[in-house]
Amino acid sequence: MTEGGRVSDIPTWTGFLVPLLAVLSDGNVWRRRDLYAAVADHMELTEEQRAESVSSGQSRVVSRIGWALSDLNRAELVAKPARATYVIADSGRAMLAMYPGGIDERVLKTIPAYRDYVPVGHAGAVSASKHEAPETSEAANPLEQIDIGVTRLHAEVAADLLARLRGQHPDFLEHSVLDVLVAMGYGGAEGRAARIGGSGDGGVDGIIDQDPLGLDRIYVQAKRYAAGNTVGRPEIQAFVGALHGVGAARGVFITTSAFTSGAREYAQNIGTRIILIDGQRLAELMIRYGVAVQTWQTFTVVEVDEDYFE
CATH class of the missing domain: 1.10.10.10 (Winged helix-like DNA-binding domain superfamily/Winged helix DNA-binding domain)
Known part of the structure; x- marks a missing residue:
């Protein structure tokens, strides 16, 4: 020291x-x-x-x-x-x-x-971890210092993931969101998911089968937007219309930006079940379920085994 x-x-x-x-x-x-x-x-x-x-x-x-x-x-x-x-x-x-x-x-x-x-919701954690690094933070105990460091690292990775997704072709995002949903356990044991985006997709970019016969399906829409270009109610209404067109009662709308309050309120108050996943949440899910990220390093924390001394 x-x-x-x-x-x-x-x-x-x-x-x-x-x-x-x-x-x-x-x-x-x-x-x-x-x-x-x-x-x-x-x-x-x-x-x-x-x-x-x-x-x-x-x-x-x-x-x-x-x-x-x-x-x-x-x-x-x-x-x-x-x-x-x-x-x-x-x-x-x-x-x-x-x-x-x-x-x-x-x-x-x-x-x-x-x-x-910096993704909305992470800025405070990133800032705090830089100014309260383990070597200068007197209030945080060692485990808290580790948590601060991991939070900062994940915030940096989340921001990088979003920047990279926004820089790719829209088709790449459509594949990525299906990978995330399959990694989360959707698609059944076989992980059945298909991208159908492109011209004539009818407003649906992907389909995930929940059973081998495809009797139960989740429909997906993915929008690659810049940070300041939010998804509003009209886009959600269009997606709902696309779902009705295929006789679906539920879907997932994912974007690399954010949703307006009007879009979220509309999704909550309609009969069709719509799940909205914004850029921040998408990046968090990619990190949690190991999509487009890899484990760089792991740490083992030990404590004294009290039973050994009894």
Whole structure:
């Protein structure tokens, strides 16, 4: 432990924001590994600091640079021209000129792209976990610190999932939502689901059979919308009409954005059973049921076995 109870004297993730922009300001396209090394050199970090690791074994410097780079990308201050490569954006140059002495999360939150990237309902958790990191939080016990970290990680992944889904062709979303529903257990033991989206789909993008003969079915509509483009009552009414057209009494409407209050009220007050899943909920379900995500690391928490000492 260092003076003041801190685990490390390495700057927190916000301390790497300006150095990252400074290195990228040369206008070159940087590979991630080379960029990390250049930032450490720019900050004149010691060999001891570079050798520090967190409990998982990952370099503490790499971890913090990674979070800072992720947030710069989210704020669209840097761009990724290809996988694992980065280049500064014009907005990043402007931000560096405005805040050469340092950028914190309050500054990032003034950028619309940064605010919009965080799913509604997660922003508080993400912010809290960054400002109340385990090394500085005195109120949280170790298990609470783990929970804070997991919450933040899942919020970051959820935001990334939505951004990627919005960037794909609508057909990709239709396949993805069926994968989620099958992973949740719908589709029976055989996981029977079929995408029927496209021209002439009648307002239905997918069908999930709940039994081998297809006697009980769930109809699905998927809309790939940007964050600010909400789904309103007319879209839900159209979906209900499509369900009536095929003699269905229930369906699931999924979007990568959000539903208006009018859309939710209408869905709740009609005889047809309609389940609405917005972008936030969709991302949460993808994480919970392991769709488009993979387990990166697991931790084991132990406690003393009291029976052993009796």
